[in-house]
Amino acid sequence: MSAQREMKEKNPWHTPVTIIITVIGVIAIVALVTVAVLQNRPFPQKYKYGIVLDAGSSHTALYIYEWPAEKDNNTGRVEQTHSCKILVENALAFCPGISSYASAPSKAGQSLTECMQEAVQRVPEKRRGETPLYLGATAGMRLLNMENSAASDSVFQSVKKALQMFPFSYQGARILSGQEEGAFGWVTVNYLDDRLKQGLETTGALDLGGASTQISFVSDNYNGSESPSNSVTFRLYGNDYNLYTHSFLCYGKDQALRMTLAHQSQAGPGTVLDPCFHPGYAEIKNYSVLYDSPCVSDRKPQGAPATFNHTGNGNFLECQKTIKNIFNFTDCKYSRCSFNGVFQPLLQGPFGAFSAYYFVMNFLNLTDTSIPLDDVKEKLKRYCATPWNQIRQRHPNIKLKYLAEYCFSGTYILTLLTEGYNFTSESYSDIKFIEKIKGSDAGWTLGYMLNLTNMIPAEAPDSPPLPHAGYVSIVTVIAVLIFILFILSLRPLWPSCSKQPQIV
Numbered sequence: 162m163s164a165q166r167e168m169k170e171k172n173p174w175h176t177p178v179t180i181i182i183t184v185i186g187v188i189a190i191v192a193l194v195t196v197a198v199l200q201n202r203p204f205p206q207k208y209k210y211g212i213v214l215d216a217g218s219s220h221t222a223l224y225i226y227e228w229p230a231e232k233d234n235n236t237g238r239v240e241q242t243h244s245c246k247i248l249v250e251n252a253l254a255f256c257p258g259i260s261s262y263a264s265a266p267s268k269a270g271q272s273l274t275e276c277m278q279e280a281v282q283r284v285p286e287k288r289r290g291e292t293p294l295y296l297g298a299t300a301g302m303r304l305l306n307m308e309n310s311a312a313s314d315s316v317f318q319s320v321k322k323a324l325q326m327f328p329f330s331y332q333g334a335r336i337l338s339g340q341e342e343g344a345f346g347w348v349t350v351n352y353l354d355d356r357l358k359q360g361l362e363t364t365g366a367l368d369l370g371g372a373s374t375q376i377s378f379v380s381d382n383y384n385g386s387e388s389p390s391n392s393v394t395f396r397l398y399g400n401d402y403n404l405y406t407h408s409f410l411c412y413g414k415d416q417a418l419r420m421t422l423a424h425q426s427q428a429g430p431g432t433v434l435d436p437c438f439h440p441g442y443a444e445i446k447n448y449s450v451l452y453d454s455p456c457v458s459d460r461k462p463q464g465a466p467a468t469f470n471h472t473g474n475g476n477f478l479e480c481q482k483t484i485k486n487i488f489n490f491t492d493c494k495y496s497r498c499s500f501n502g503v504f505q506p507l508l509q510g511p512f513g514a515f516s517a518y519y520f521v522m523n524f525l526n527l528t529d530t531s532i533p534l535d536d537v538k539e540k541l542k543r544y545c546a547t548p549w550n551q552i553r554q555r556h557p558n559i560k561l562k563y564l565a566e567y568c569f570s571g572t573y574i575l576t577l578l579t580e581g582y583n584f585t586s587e588s589y590s591d592i593k594f595i596e597k598i599k600g601s602d603a604g605w606t607l608g609y610m611l612n613l614t615n616m617i618p619a620e621a622p623d624s625p626p627l628p629h630a631g632y633v634s635i636v637t638v639i640a641v642l643i644f645i646l647f648i649l650s651l652r653p654l655w656p657s658c659s660k661q662p663q664i665v
């Protein structure tokens with residue numbers, strides 16, 4: 162019995178202090194590991210939302226964006242989760258833009274109801290009140306405002322009244338300037354490509370609408386002084402950008418078609434034989450409709466009847482010649498110009514071309530810009546020369562208005578890019594025709610919302626040197642090591658084999 166007592170006294174493992182230290186050590190390690198596991202357990206993500214209505218000249222579309230609630234300030238995190246195109250009741254065609262409601266403004270607001278109701282369903286109830294809602298109108302409303310500002314005001318009244326009925330945080334409806342439209346399109350493309358936060362070389366933005374078209378890019382040899390009205394400066398994530406941007410009002414594809422047709426109709430009343438439409442195409446059109454736009458400076462030909470015969474003869478080269486008439490290449494008071502006396506610095510790619518650029522080139526199977534420009538022209542030449550009835554048979558499900566205009570639109574795009582903006586056979590391959598980037602539509606809406614919600618900081622956000630999980634793991638490992646060292650430091654007190662008492 163006395164030997165056993167002696168053994169207990171000599172073996173430090175059996176001293177109460179050692180036992181307490183060991184138990185506390187084990188509890189501490191278990192607690193640390195538990196904290197590490199709990200902290201890093203995936204938890205249900207909470208999102209915030211933002212809604213932007215793009216009131217374009219040809220139609221209105223609604224976009225819903227979402228981002229993780231706790232990371233408002235990080236790039237690459239805002240994504241488009243839903244889009245809704247405003248449709249005409251019981252028709253498959255897209256509804257015209259809000260500017261077409263000039264004579265019945267109350268209907269402009271009503272037309273938004275369906276998409277807005279969809280948005281209510283898409284945004285969780287408890288987030289609705291804090292979800293910002295913006296409406297931005299572009300060139301269609303710019304033209305209406307120039308032509309009839311009272312009508313434009315009534316359309317906005319109607320739209321505002323309708324939007325305020327919904328349970329979102331309404332932030333206003335307004336006309337964007339051409340400069341804003343171009344610059345925000347550029348922000349969208351570069352934000353979605355993660356180029357801003359990383360300070361990478363940026364992508365230029367080419368946006369083709371129905372009533373205006375925008376070109377925006379950063380050029381190393383441009384500091385903004387030559388034509389200040391074309392310059393927009395941004396400081397984003399600690400980087401300075403000096404952006405060149407220009408919006409050509411009336412050079413969207415619908416107004417460009419109107420100008421081209423008006424120019425051709427000047428040749429004489431009656432019939433327009435149009436090289437930009439397929440052979441066999443024939444429609445009776447109204448002069449008053451054709452000339453009903455501030456973009457068309459020509460007047461109805463003297464002594465002409467109310468209507469004219471619009472017929473096609475499908476000739477790409479002739480079409481290109483006709484289109485060139487709507488550009489002025491002669492006057493330029495700057496070191497270099499695109500057209501109509503507008504300054505443009507040396508092109509610097511790459512470029513993303515979206516909206517109607519994409520719709521048209523995608524339909525024509527011409528989005529691959531690695532195909533030499535001459536081959537692209539050759540394909541378009543063949544397409545334009547194809548008889549109208551064959552085109553209709555091949556594409557029974559495409560809206561006839563679009564189908565009839567693809568030859569013109571394709572030719573206009575190539576003319577605008579090469580003659581207007583001075584893209585060459587080499588630099589043509591710097592262009593990418595894009596619809597979406599990582600699931601979000603390319604366009605001005607996302608950039609507009611990011612700007613108005615201050616979601617892109619001017620300075621790069623400070624981030625901790627280690628991510629949270631790494632921090633917890635390192636703390637745990639260090640704690641375990643300290644504990645082991647402590648145990649080892651008790652080693653001199655450990656019982657040695659030679660001193661093992663003999664139990665008799």
Ligand SMILES: O=c1[nH]cnc2c1ncn2[C@@H]1O[C@H](COP(=O)(O)OP(=O)(O)O)[C@@H](O)[C@H]1O
Pocket residue numbers: 216217218219220258299300301369370371372373374413414415516517520521563
């Ligand atoms: O599927 C399509 N095929 C051809 N063109 C399209 C398609 N969807 C939209 N578009 C065209 O894209 C253009 C969009 O312009 P938008 O309405 O944004 O005008 P804006 O930007 O000048 O105000 C219009 O010319 C419209 O006809």
Ligand SMILES: [Ca+2]
Pocket residue numbers: 217218299369370371516
């Ligand atoms: Ca547009």
